[in-house]
Amino acid sequence: MCAVWRLQMFAVLFLILLSRRALGELVTVELYKPNITSLTAHAIHAAGYHLHTVGHLTIRDAPLLEHVKVEDLTKMPNLKSLYITQAPKLQRVAPLPALPELLTFMITTSGLVEVPNLSHVHENRVNTSAAYLQAIDLEGNHIRRIPAHALRVRAAQVSLNYNLIEEVPAHAFKFAEISKLSFRGNMNLKRLDENAFAGNLVLRQLDLSNTAITSLPIKGLEKLEILKIERTPALKYIPSIYDLQSLKEAHLTHHFHCCAFAFPERHDPARHALYELYIKQLKQKCAQDARDASAERRQRSLEPIRKFDTQRLMAQLQGNSEEDESTATTSEDYSPNMFDFDYSGDVSSEYGDEMFHEAVNTTGAEMLECGNFSTKLRVVNCTPLPDALNPCEDVMGWTWLRASVWFVVAAAVVGNLAVLIVLLANRSELTVPRFLMCHLAFSDLCTGIYLFMLAVVDLQSYGAFFNYAYDWQYGTGCKIAGFLSVFSGQLSVFTLTIVTLERWFAITFAIYLERRISLGTAAKIMIGGWLFSIHMAGLPLAGVSDYSSTSICLPVKSSSTSDALYQGSLFLFNAVAWVIIVVCYVGIYRSLGGGGEKYGGRAAAAAAERRIAIKMALLIGTDALCWAPVAFFGVTALAGVPLVDVSHGKVLLVFFYPLNACANPFLYAILTKQYRRDLINLIARSGRCNWLVERYKLAATPPATAHTQQSAPAPLLPLVQYGRSTSQISKENGELL
Structure with missing residues (x-):
């Protein structure tokens, strides 16, 4: 009885095996670290597999594999997938023959130097209309070129990621039907021919991320629905919504590219x-x-x-x-x-x-x-969306701001040029105050030039700045403008601090003439100031923060600890400098008597003191108005809670940030008597406008009176004008500068 039962069980198992063979059950063949130089039918058979039952063939970590005998693949009529990975010596694969059941072809992380020809894979398939490859994956090879007709296939997805492709030629995918196509990670890919995708009738998704392309062709992209061009900073221009007629999603690199889809009337009028x-x-x-x-x-x-x-x-x-x-x-x-x-x-x-x-x-x-x-x-769902640092607006967001910036530029450029011309024309009388004022005027002039560059770009790109944003923000112009902005700001603050310290020292130690700052010492100090300012302005060019992060070319990007430290150091330097200036001017005022007590209560001396106090308040007030708002909003942004975006921050840029550049030439030079004398001397040497020279002489030499002849000279205050360190102040004008 037991023998009969065993015989029946054996018969059942035999019938099951026969039925499985009849149904064509397929097996997965995986060869790990095979010691073969050529993939042949004999190698598969030697591994113990029947060729007719092979459905999925995988070769992993084959350091000696150099050749695939493609004609032997036809001996595996049920082959559905071929996967080869980590075969560094496998450089070429001959054109594949007809493999009607093949659905997946993958050769990854190997040594391929060109795309295998797969155009004949489904030639012998009975139902050719339904024949397509699910995936063609050639990621991580050394492919440099895409030969003609190599990818003339019907495929759901083709991946050429992380190769060495440099160019996609014209009609590279002609007569192909590829739904998803990816070139991600081809860092050498710079050029896409205008007909690169022409002829591909069903392309729905395209990935060109991490490449070096500068433009995107539009032929063949009529049915494109998803576009990915992330981390591709070289891309200058994005086609309009009228060219990408079916686009639903766009994952791009630059914020301003998404503005093209939001404002098509400005992108492509x-x-x-x-x-x-x-x-x-x-x-x-x-x-x-x-x-x-x-x-x-x-x-x-x-x-x-x-x-x-x-x-x-x-x-x-x-x-x-x-x-x-x-x-x-x-x-x-x-x-x-x-x-x-x-x-x-x-x-x-x-x-x-x-x-x-x-x-x-x-x-x-x-x-x-x-x-x-x-x-x-x-x-179109587009990312990255325009944000506070990169809105879809012009450089100067409002019309009134666009007009106002020109007045600020005129005041800063004309005022500081006037100071430089007069001071440099009298080089024979160069003193420490004159020397420092030259540096201050030059730094403030750079601020005016920076604003002038922004105003010109705004005028040229009016109405559609995002079309010009790449050339401006990533070009040389924005780098120069940003450098001038930081350099001028730091040098101006440094020079103002030295001017204030020199003035405080000269007044506090007026009787110690040997302790005055010499011209050589002042030159050494200013060399240090120049080196410091150049260093701080050059860091964004070396990768610390970035001038290209916004249209106004300021280093507001803070994506790392080094960026935060850099911005924090700028704010800290300005804060310390302002405190020093305030303390020094308070000390100067107190040393002058603080209200006229040292002059016996004389009305003239008290009036002079009041004028000096007003001038000090102007100097400190302009510094505070210039630095305080910018520093406050900058610190809040650095702390992660920005209270103002770039659109409103431009008001600070136009009306507060350049305030010193506009006010300094007038407060420190143009409104002083010494500057007026130097200007008249310069005009007199030129031999022109003699009437103006004579008029000034008459106004500067009032007729003598009995009162002036008999009255004793008023007490003089040992203050420093920009013209000479040992000069004093007159009681009539309260001249401080």
Whole structure:
């Protein structure tokens, strides 16, 4: 009985094995670290596998593999996937023969130098319309070129990531049907021919992240739905929404590129004008159809509209009066496909026939009823979105700000140039105060030049700055402007501090003439100030923070600890300098008597003291107005709680930040008597405007009176003018500077 039962069980198992063989059960063959130089049918058979049962073939870590005998692959008629990885000596694979069941072809992290030819894989398949490859993965090889027709396949996904591709030639994917195509990580990829993707009829998703491309062609991207160009800083220009007619998602590198989709009328005015003209005439046609149609035909769809002549339409838009009326564009000349902005299908995350579905237009006006079509443009989900540092606006966001900046520039440039010209023209009388004032005027002049550069860029890019943002922010101009901004700010603060210290020292130790700061000492101090300012302005050029992070070219980027330390050091230096200036001026005021007590209460001396106090208040006040708002909002931003965005921060930039640059030449030089004397001497040496020289001499030499001859000289205050360190102050004017 037991023997009979065993015999029955053996028969059942035998029948099961026969049925599985009849059903063609497939096995997965995985060869790990095979000691082979060529992948052949014999190597598979020697490993103990029957070729007809091989469904999935995997070769891992094959350091000696150099060759794949592709003709032997036909001996595995049920082969569905071929996966080879870590084969550094495998450089080329001959064109694959017909493999009707093949769905996946992967050679990754190997030595391939060119794309294998897969165009004949599905030639012998019975149902060729349903034949497609689920995935072609050639990631991590050494591919440098894409030969013609190598990828003339139907594939759900093709990955050429992390290779050495430098160029995608014209018609590289002609007659191909590829839904997802990825070039991610090809750092040498710089050029895409304008016809690189032309001929690919079903491309839905394209990934060009981590490459070096500078532009994106539009041919072949009519049905593109998802575009990824992340971490690609060289990309200058993004096509408009009218070129990428089916785009739904865009993952880009620069914030300003997303502005192109949000404001198509500013990004591509000509194409937007075509669209508006098309909609206008479409509405007219609908209205005419509604008037002419009977009641039962009011909801009929529009008849197909013939394709229009773009050149004639552009000529009409440009007001070409020479165009004959007989050739004028009419509503019959428009093609709704030109403005096909939507696509109802979506790219499936799974591989399948739906990857090759046809686009179904749901917003084309010819398929909608008159009166029901929408003129609203399609919304593209774009990242990174414009933010507080990079809004979709011009360099100067408001019209009043655009006009105001020119007045600020004029005051800063003209005032400081006037000071430099007069001081440098009298080099024979060079003193420490004159020397310091030259440095102060030069640093403030740099601030005026910085604002002038921003004003010019704003004027040139008015209305569509995001179209010019790349060339400006990542070009040499923005780097120069940012360098001038930081350099001038630091040098101005440093020089003001030294001027104040020199003045305080001269007044506090007035009787010790040998303790005065010499010109040589002042020169050494200013060399240190120049080196410090150049160093702080040069750090963003070396990668600490970044001048290109915003349109106003200030180092506001804080993405690392070094960035935060750099910005914090700038704020700390300005704060310490301002405290020193305030303390020194308070000390100067107290040393002068603080109200006239040292002058016996004489009214003239008290009046002079009041004038000095007013001038001190002006000096300290302008410094505070210049630095305090910028420092406050800068510190809050550095702490992670910004209270003002760049749009409103530009008000600080125009009205507060350059306040010192505008006020310093007047407070420290132009409004002083010494400067007026130097200016008149310069005019007199030129031999021109003699009437002005004579008028000044008459005004400066009042007639003698009995009172002036008999009265004793008023007490003089040992203050320092910019002209000479040992000069004193007059009681009439309270001259401090």
